[in-house]
Amino acid sequence: MNKTIDIINNRTSLRKFSDQKVSEAHKKVIISSALRAPTAGNLMLYSILKVENKETLKTLSSTCDEQPFIASADFALIFLADYQRLYDYFSFNNYFSYCQEQGVVPEFPSLSDLLLCSEDAICAAQNSVIAAESLDIGSCYIGDIIENYEIHKELFHLEKLTFPIGMLVFGHYPDNIHRKPRSRFDSNYIVFDEKYKRFSSDELHCMFEEYERNFNHTNTKQAKNYAQMLYSKKFGSEYAKEMRRSSKVAYEEWLSYGFESLIQFNKKK
Numbered sequence: 049m050n051k052t053i054d055i056i057n058n059r060t061s062l063r064k065f066s067d068q069k070v071s072e073a074h075k076k077v078i079i080s081s082a083l084r085a086p087t088a089g090n091l092m093l094y095s096i097l098k099v100e101n102k103e104t105l106k107t108l109s110s111t112c113d114e115q116p117f118i119a120s121a122d123f124a125l126i127f128l129a130d131y132q133r134l135y136d137y138f139s140f141n142n143y144f145s146y147c148q149e150q151g152v153v154p155e156f157p158s159l160s161d162l163l164l165c166s167e168d169a170i171c172a173a174q175n176s177v178i179a180a181e182s183l184d185i186g187s188c189y190i191g192d193i194i195e196n197y198e199i200h201k202e203l204f205h206l207e208k209l210t211f212p213i214g215m216l217v218f219g220h221y222p223d224n225i226h227r228k229p230r231s232r233f234d235s236n237y238i239v240f241d242e243k244y245k246r247f248s249s250d251e252l253h254c255m256f257e258e259y260e261r262n263f264n265h266t267n268t269k270q271a272k273n274y275a276q277m278l279y280s281k282k283f284g285s286e287y288a289k290e291m292r293r294s295s296k297v298a299y300e301e302w303l304s305y306g307f308e309s310l311i312q313f314n315k316k317k
Contacts, residue, residue: 055181060229062186063117065219070122074183078218079125081179085171091134093165094172094213097126097204104203105217111199112192112215113287121217126193127173129165131157132209135305144309156306157209162299166213173214180218190215195287197294197301208305211298231258 075098082096099105100123109118118124135157147154177187193200193215200212221227237247237255253260256274263274271277282288 051182052178055178058227058229059177059181060186060227061188062219062221063188064222064225065117065120065122065186066222068220070185070218070220074180074185075123077183078176078179078185082125082172082176085168085175087168087171088164092168092172093130093134094169095128095130095133095210096172097128097212099124099126107203108190108193108215111196112190113195115190115192117188118190118217120219121188122219124190124215124217125173125176126204126212126215127169128206128210129162129169129213130210131161131165132207135209135309139309154306154310156309157302159299162211162302166211169213173216176216184221185218186221187216187218190217192287192291195290195294197298208301208308211302 079096079098083092087093099108102119105121105124106119108124109116112118144154173189177189180187191214193212197211200206204212206212233255237251247255259278260274263277265272265277271280
Protein backbone atom coordinates (compact mmCIF):
# COMPACT_ATOMS: atom_id res chain seq x y z
CA MET A 49 0.00 0.00 0.00
CA ASN A 50 2.79 2.40 0.95
CA LYS A 51 6.28 2.22 2.40
CA THR A 52 5.23 2.72 6.02
CA ILE A 53 2.61 -0.05 5.88
CA ASP A 54 5.13 -2.34 4.19
CA ILE A 55 7.63 -1.67 6.98
CA ILE A 56 5.05 -2.53 9.64
CA ASN A 57 3.89 -5.72 7.89
CA ASN A 58 7.38 -7.02 7.10
CA ARG A 59 9.03 -6.23 10.42
CA THR A 60 10.25 -9.21 12.43
CA SER A 61 12.22 -9.48 15.67
CA LEU A 62 15.92 -9.65 14.87
CA ARG A 63 18.16 -11.75 17.09
CA LYS A 64 21.20 -12.02 14.85
CA PHE A 65 23.01 -8.86 13.81
CA SER A 66 25.66 -8.07 11.23
CA ASP A 67 29.03 -6.64 12.23
CA GLN A 68 28.16 -3.32 10.61
CA LYS A 69 27.95 -0.51 13.13
CA VAL A 70 24.88 1.70 13.33
CA SER A 71 26.01 5.23 12.52
CA GLU A 72 25.66 8.00 15.06
CA ALA A 73 23.44 9.84 12.61
CA HIS A 74 21.05 6.89 12.44
CA LYS A 75 21.04 6.49 16.22
CA LYS A 76 20.02 10.13 16.52
CA VAL A 77 17.20 9.61 14.02
CA ILE A 78 15.94 6.55 15.92
CA ILE A 79 15.95 8.40 19.25
CA SER A 80 14.49 11.63 17.87
CA SER A 81 11.69 9.57 16.32
CA ALA A 82 11.00 8.01 19.71
CA LEU A 83 10.68 11.47 21.21
CA ARG A 84 7.95 12.36 18.71
CA ALA A 85 5.63 9.66 20.06
CA PRO A 86 2.25 10.61 21.55
CA THR A 87 2.51 11.46 25.25
CA ALA A 88 0.06 12.16 28.07
CA GLY A 89 -0.32 15.91 28.52
CA ASN A 90 2.86 16.42 26.47
CA LEU A 91 4.80 15.64 29.67
CA MET A 92 6.89 12.79 28.20
CA LEU A 93 6.59 10.63 31.29
CA TYR A 94 9.49 8.40 30.34
CA SER A 95 13.25 8.41 30.02
CA ILE A 96 15.49 6.53 27.60
CA LEU A 97 18.81 4.95 28.54
CA LYS A 98 21.11 4.47 25.57
CA VAL A 99 23.43 1.52 26.23
CA GLU A 100 26.46 1.04 23.99
CA ASN A 101 29.02 -0.33 26.43
CA LYS A 102 29.74 -3.94 25.47
CA GLU A 103 30.27 -5.04 29.06
CA THR A 104 26.91 -3.62 30.04
CA LEU A 105 25.24 -5.38 27.09
CA LYS A 106 26.93 -8.59 28.18
CA THR A 107 25.57 -8.11 31.69
CA LEU A 108 22.08 -7.53 30.29
CA SER A 109 22.36 -10.72 28.22
CA SER A 110 22.63 -12.54 31.55
CA THR A 111 20.20 -10.57 33.73
CA CYS A 112 17.50 -10.59 31.03
CA ASP A 113 16.86 -14.33 31.21
CA GLU A 114 20.14 -15.51 29.70
CA GLN A 115 19.78 -14.35 26.10
CA PRO A 116 23.31 -14.27 24.59
CA PHE A 117 22.30 -12.40 21.41
CA ILE A 118 21.75 -9.23 23.49
CA ALA A 119 25.52 -8.96 23.89
CA SER A 120 25.99 -8.93 20.11
CA ALA A 121 23.64 -5.98 19.51
CA ASP A 122 25.15 -2.69 18.41
CA PHE A 123 23.27 -0.80 21.11
CA ALA A 124 20.20 -0.94 23.32
CA LEU A 125 17.55 1.53 24.39
CA ILE A 126 15.92 1.01 27.78
CA PHE A 127 12.60 2.80 28.15
CA LEU A 128 11.85 3.87 31.70
CA ALA A 129 8.43 4.72 33.04
CA ASP A 130 9.44 7.94 34.81
CA TYR A 131 7.64 10.15 37.30
CA GLN A 132 10.86 11.07 39.13
CA ARG A 133 11.62 14.03 36.90
CA LEU A 134 8.12 15.49 37.27
CA TYR A 135 8.00 15.09 41.05
CA ASP A 136 11.48 16.56 41.41
CA TYR A 137 10.15 19.57 39.50
CA PHE A 138 7.19 19.77 41.87
CA SER A 139 9.51 19.51 44.88
CA PHE A 140 11.84 22.23 43.67
CA ASN A 141 8.81 24.49 43.37
CA ASN A 142 7.35 23.83 46.84
CA TYR A 143 4.29 21.78 45.96
CA PHE A 144 4.07 20.66 49.60
CA SER A 145 3.64 24.26 50.69
CA TYR A 146 1.05 24.81 47.99
CA CYS A 147 -0.94 21.81 49.21
CA GLN A 148 -0.83 23.15 52.78
CA GLU A 149 -2.00 26.59 51.69
CA GLN A 150 -4.87 25.03 49.76
CA GLY A 151 -5.77 22.69 52.60
CA VAL A 152 -5.39 19.55 50.51
CA VAL A 153 -3.49 16.31 51.08
CA PRO A 154 -0.45 15.89 48.78
CA GLU A 155 -0.92 13.23 46.12
CA PHE A 156 1.85 10.85 45.12
CA PRO A 157 2.30 8.53 42.13
CA SER A 158 0.32 5.29 42.40
CA LEU A 159 -0.49 2.34 40.15
CA SER A 160 -2.55 4.47 37.76
CA ASP A 161 0.43 6.78 37.23
CA LEU A 162 2.76 3.86 36.64
CA LEU A 163 0.37 2.59 33.98
CA LEU A 164 0.10 6.03 32.40
CA CYS A 165 3.84 6.62 32.07
CA SER A 166 4.26 3.02 30.87
CA GLU A 167 1.93 3.91 27.99
CA ASP A 168 4.15 6.88 27.17
CA ALA A 169 7.29 4.74 27.28
CA ILE A 170 5.95 1.98 25.03
CA CYS A 171 4.60 4.50 22.49
CA ALA A 172 8.10 5.97 22.29
CA ALA A 173 9.66 2.52 22.01
CA GLN A 174 7.49 1.51 19.07
CA ASN A 175 8.27 4.77 17.27
CA SER A 176 11.96 3.89 17.53
CA VAL A 177 11.27 0.41 16.10
CA ILE A 178 9.54 1.79 13.00
CA ALA A 179 12.20 4.46 12.49
CA ALA A 180 14.95 1.84 12.72
CA GLU A 181 13.20 -0.46 10.26
CA SER A 182 12.94 2.38 7.77
CA LEU A 183 16.75 2.62 7.96
CA ASP A 184 17.15 -1.17 7.50
CA ILE A 185 18.13 -1.53 11.15
CA GLY A 186 16.54 -4.42 13.00
CA SER A 187 15.44 -4.62 16.61
CA CYS A 188 14.09 -6.97 19.25
CA TYR A 189 12.00 -6.18 22.30
CA ILE A 190 13.39 -7.53 25.58
CA GLY A 191 10.56 -7.74 28.08
CA ASP A 192 12.88 -9.47 30.54
CA ILE A 193 14.35 -6.10 31.54
CA ILE A 194 11.52 -6.19 34.10
CA GLU A 195 13.39 -8.98 35.91
CA ASN A 196 16.18 -8.48 38.45
CA TYR A 197 15.01 -5.04 39.51
CA GLU A 198 17.65 -4.68 42.23
CA ILE A 199 20.52 -5.44 39.84
CA HIS A 200 19.24 -3.07 37.16
CA LYS A 201 18.52 -0.39 39.74
CA GLU A 202 22.15 -0.43 40.83
CA LEU A 203 23.53 -0.82 37.31
CA PHE A 204 21.64 2.18 35.93
CA HIS A 205 21.25 4.29 39.10
CA LEU A 206 17.47 4.06 38.92
CA GLU A 207 15.40 6.22 41.27
CA LYS A 208 12.22 5.18 43.11
CA LEU A 209 9.91 6.72 40.54
CA THR A 210 11.53 5.07 37.54
CA PHE A 211 10.95 1.57 36.23
CA PRO A 212 12.43 -0.19 33.15
CA ILE A 213 9.21 -1.07 31.35
CA GLY A 214 10.89 -2.26 28.14
CA MET A 215 14.18 -2.62 26.30
CA LEU A 216 15.08 -2.78 22.63
CA VAL A 217 18.32 -4.03 21.11
CA PHE A 218 19.33 -2.77 17.67
CA GLY A 219 21.66 -3.76 14.88
CA HIS A 220 21.89 -4.05 11.12
CA TYR A 221 20.33 -7.01 9.35
CA PRO A 222 22.87 -9.64 8.21
CA ASP A 223 23.37 -10.01 4.47
CA ASN A 224 20.96 -12.31 2.65
CA ILE A 225 18.76 -12.82 5.70
CA HIS A 226 15.36 -14.26 4.91
CA ARG A 227 12.73 -12.16 6.65
CA LYS A 228 9.72 -14.23 7.53
CA PRO A 229 7.25 -12.39 9.77
CA ARG A 230 5.43 -14.77 12.09
CA SER A 231 1.73 -15.34 11.67
CA ARG A 232 -0.73 -13.55 13.93
CA PHE A 233 -4.11 -14.58 15.28
CA ASP A 234 -7.00 -13.78 12.98
CA SER A 235 -8.47 -10.35 13.68
CA ASN A 236 -11.81 -11.97 14.60
CA TYR A 237 -10.19 -13.09 17.85
CA ILE A 238 -8.59 -9.74 18.64
CA VAL A 239 -10.78 -6.95 17.27
CA PHE A 240 -14.34 -6.55 18.54
CA ASP A 241 -17.09 -4.13 17.59
CA GLU A 242 -18.13 -2.00 20.53
CA LYS A 243 -18.03 -4.66 23.27
CA TYR A 244 -15.63 -7.32 24.52
CA LYS A 245 -16.31 -10.91 23.54
CA ARG A 246 -15.43 -13.96 25.62
CA PHE A 247 -14.85 -17.16 23.64
CA SER A 248 -16.10 -20.69 24.05
CA SER A 249 -13.79 -23.68 24.30
CA ASP A 250 -14.34 -24.54 20.63
CA GLU A 251 -13.62 -20.99 19.53
CA LEU A 252 -10.39 -20.90 21.52
CA HIS A 253 -9.28 -24.18 19.98
CA CYS A 254 -9.87 -22.63 16.56
CA MET A 255 -7.84 -19.59 17.61
CA PHE A 256 -4.89 -21.77 18.63
CA GLU A 257 -5.38 -24.34 15.88
CA GLU A 258 -2.00 -23.78 14.19
CA TYR A 259 -0.11 -24.11 17.48
CA GLU A 260 -2.09 -27.16 18.59
CA ARG A 261 -1.51 -28.85 15.24
CA ASN A 262 2.26 -28.51 15.60
CA PHE A 263 2.36 -29.46 19.28
CA ASN A 264 4.58 -32.41 20.12
CA HIS A 265 3.96 -33.63 23.67
CA THR A 266 7.10 -35.81 23.65
CA ASN A 267 9.28 -32.69 23.79
CA THR A 268 7.56 -31.08 26.79
CA LYS A 269 7.58 -31.48 30.55
CA GLN A 270 4.59 -33.80 30.92
CA ALA A 271 2.28 -31.33 29.20
CA LYS A 272 -0.62 -33.16 27.58
CA ASN A 273 -1.61 -30.33 25.23
CA TYR A 274 -0.41 -27.02 23.85
CA ALA A 275 -2.25 -24.96 26.49
CA GLN A 276 -0.51 -26.81 29.33
CA MET A 277 2.85 -26.36 27.62
CA LEU A 278 2.17 -22.64 27.07
CA TYR A 279 1.23 -22.17 30.73
CA SER A 280 4.36 -23.98 31.88
CA LYS A 281 6.59 -21.94 29.59
CA LYS A 282 5.09 -18.47 29.99
CA PHE A 283 3.48 -18.42 33.42
CA GLY A 284 4.79 -21.32 35.47
CA SER A 285 8.46 -20.83 34.53
CA GLU A 286 11.21 -19.53 36.76
CA TYR A 287 11.67 -16.39 34.66
CA ALA A 288 7.96 -15.59 34.98
CA LYS A 289 8.16 -15.99 38.74
CA GLU A 290 11.19 -13.71 38.83
CA MET A 291 9.40 -11.14 36.70
CA ARG A 292 6.46 -11.09 39.13
CA ARG A 293 8.77 -10.83 42.14
CA SER A 294 10.84 -8.07 40.57
CA SER A 295 7.79 -6.06 39.52
CA LYS A 296 6.38 -6.26 43.04
CA VAL A 297 9.62 -4.95 44.55
CA ALA A 298 9.70 -2.09 42.05
CA TYR A 299 6.09 -1.15 42.75
CA GLU A 300 6.74 -1.16 46.50
CA GLU A 301 9.65 1.22 45.87
CA TRP A 302 7.35 3.37 43.77
CA LEU A 303 4.77 3.59 46.55
CA SER A 304 7.36 4.31 49.24
CA TYR A 305 8.30 7.59 47.58
CA GLY A 306 5.35 9.53 49.04
CA PHE A 307 5.84 8.24 52.57
CA GLU A 308 9.54 9.12 52.59
CA SER A 309 8.89 12.52 51.02
CA LEU A 310 6.46 13.41 53.81
CA ILE A 311 9.00 12.38 56.45
CA GLN A 312 11.69 14.53 54.86
CA PHE A 313 9.31 17.49 54.56
CA ASN A 314 8.32 17.26 58.22
CA LYS A 315 11.97 17.10 59.27
CA LYS A 316 12.69 20.32 57.38
CA LYS A 317 9.79 22.01 59.18
